[in-house]
Amino acid sequence: MSLLKIVYKNIDEIHPYKYNPRNNTNSINEVKESIEKYGFKVPIIIDTKGVIICGHTRYEASKKLELKQIPCVIANDLSENEIKAFRLVDNKVAEFSRWDYEKLKEEISKINDDFITKLKFIEELDISDDDFVADTEITKEKVKNALVCPKCGERIV
Amino acid sequence: MRVFLACTNSVGDKKNIKNSKYILESFFSGEKNCFNALKNCGVNNFLLDSGAFSYMSGAKCTKEILLEYLDKYIAFINKYDVKYFFELDVDTIFGIDFVEEMRNKLEKETGKQCIPVWHKGRGIEYWKKMVKEYKYIAIGGLVFHVKKQEWPLIKKMVDYAYSNGVKVHGLGFTKTKILEKENWKFYSIDSSSWLASASRGQKLQVFKKCCIQNVDMDKRKTKAIISKMADFNFLEWCKYQKYMDKKKW
Numbered sequence: 001m002s003l004l005k006i007v008y009k010n011i012d013e014i015h016p017y018k019y020n021p022r023n024n025t026n027s028i029n030e031v032k033e034s035i036e037k038y039g040f041k042v043p044i045i046i047d048t049k050g051v052i053i054c055g056h057t058r059y060e061a062s063k064k065l066e067l068k069q070i071p072c073v074i075a076n077d078l079s080e081n082e083i084k085a086f087r088l089v090d091n092k093v094a095e096f097s098r099w100d101y102e103k104l105k106e107e108i109s110k111i112n113d114d115f116i117t118k119l120k121f122i123e124e125l126d127i128s129d130d131d132f133v134a135d136t137e138i139t140k141e142k143v144k145n146a147l148v149c150p151k152c153g154e155r156i157v
Numbered sequence: 158m159r160v161f162l163a164c165t166n167s168v169g170d171k172k173n174i175k176n177s178k179y180i181l182e183s184f185f186s187g188e189k190n191c192f193n194a195l196k197n198c199g200v201n202n203f204l205l206d207s208g209a210f211s212y213m214s215g216a217k218c219t220k221e222i223l224l225e226y227l228d229k230y231i232a233f234i235n236k237y238d239v240k241y242f243f244e245l246d247v248d249t250i251f252g253i254d255f256v257e258e259m260r261n262k263l264e265k266e267t268g269k270q271c272i273p274v275w276h277k278g279r280g281i282e283y284w285k286k287m288v289k290e291y292k293y294i295a296i297g298g299l300v301f302h303v304k305k306q307e308w309p310l311i312k313k314m315v316d317y318a319y320s321n322g323v324k325v326h327g328l329g330f331t332k333t334k335i336l337e338k339e340n341w342k343f344y345s346i347d348s349s350s351w352l353a354s355a356s357r358g359q360k361l362q363v364f365k366k367c368c369i370q371n372v373d374m375d376k377r378k379t380k381a382i383i384s385k386m387a388d389f390n391f392l393e394w395c396k397y398q399k400y401m402d403k404k405k406w
Contacts, residue, residue, distance in 0.1 A: 098405070099322070100322075101320075101321060101322020101323075102322060104322070105321070105322070120320075121320070122320050122321060123313075123316050123317045123319075123320035123321070124317070125281065125284070125285060125313060125314065125317040126313075127281060127310050127313055127314075128281055129280045129281055131307075131310055132277055132307055132310060133304045133306070133307060
């Protein structure tokens with residue numbers, strides 16, 4: 001296995017893949033904030049023409065951050081077909097991972113970082129009992145919608 | 158997501174039961190039915206409902222009679238080493254204090270955590286408490302007591318439990334179209350709709366476009382054979398079960 005070589009490319013030499021089927025719009029701001037906070041730690045993978053294979057969100061976040069250069073790895077050992085496949089596989093494989101919530105909660109408890117809170121690893125439950133319809137209202141409605149016997153007038157809920 | 162099929166003792170052709178990987182049985186249906194269901198799916202894929210509410214509805218019942226029922230429930234769980242079983246959620250009849258008293262006894266004498274069942278009357282804080290203390294919890298009353306406008310609230314509750322690593326069972330949650338469309342994070346649900354649709358509505362159900370769909374039949378032309386319809390529906394639900402089993406979050 002050859003060693004990975006990280007090269008710094010000017011941002012205008014890098015191009016998003018026109019047919020990228022992944023919509024990353026919702027995560028650009030979070031990735032931007034992550035780069036701002038912790039630095040650019042994961043290089044973008046591009047082909048020999050500078051077209052992105054993996055890292056479209058990091059690229060969009062870099063543009064927002066007005067970075068001039070981005071760390072890249074050039075995948076010059078892959079065929080066109082392998083590049084297309086890897087582009088999909090790299091996104092898909094992440095979906096198979098799951099959180100271990102016990103460990104996650106324990107780890108979060110050890111970290112003092114606003115960004116962690118902002119990312120809402122643990123959902124907050126911002127609803128109250130008043131948001132629910134009281135059972136008495138449901139009963140009233142049931143009575144309203146009850147069948148009425150045409151002979152004796154009895155209501156069947 | 159695990160889709161537990163309930164009332165499997167009503168399947169006409171018993172060979173068909175084996176098609177259901179997950180089975181829920183109510184203790185109210187009798188020990189024999191519970192044992193058969195457990196035998197068919199194995200202890201890891203079996204959910205035991207207390208059936209306490211049905212038991213209470215059927216007879217003039219006192220706390221003493223219910224405690225006797227609880228003793229039998231505990232004995233069954235211990236005899237067959239049942240792994241997943243619900244508490245006796247008779248909140249509306251005897252109040253939460255008595256439910257908790259029975260829950261404590263159930264857990265103490267089985268040596269296992271039960272699946273507590275949240276009802277609207279317990280309130281949100283109680284849900285948070287359940288999330289904190291349990292690994293597998295349930296929401297009840299979804300069929301009759303939760304209004305359409307309350308679904309988003311229930312969804313938030315399920316999301317909250319999920320993000321805390323707690324599994325949620327939706328008792329009687331049969332809205333398969335909603336499950337497909339809205340990314341509900343239930344760990345499991347159960348349904349006896351395959352039987353109810355056939356016996357009450359004389360409706361056929363098919364697994365189509367990733368959910369269960371009712372097929373309207375012309376009753377004037379079709380002589381409904383309810384048991385055959387129920388078996389047909391059951392097998393369609395088994396297909397749905399298989400499909401949902403692959404869905405994980």
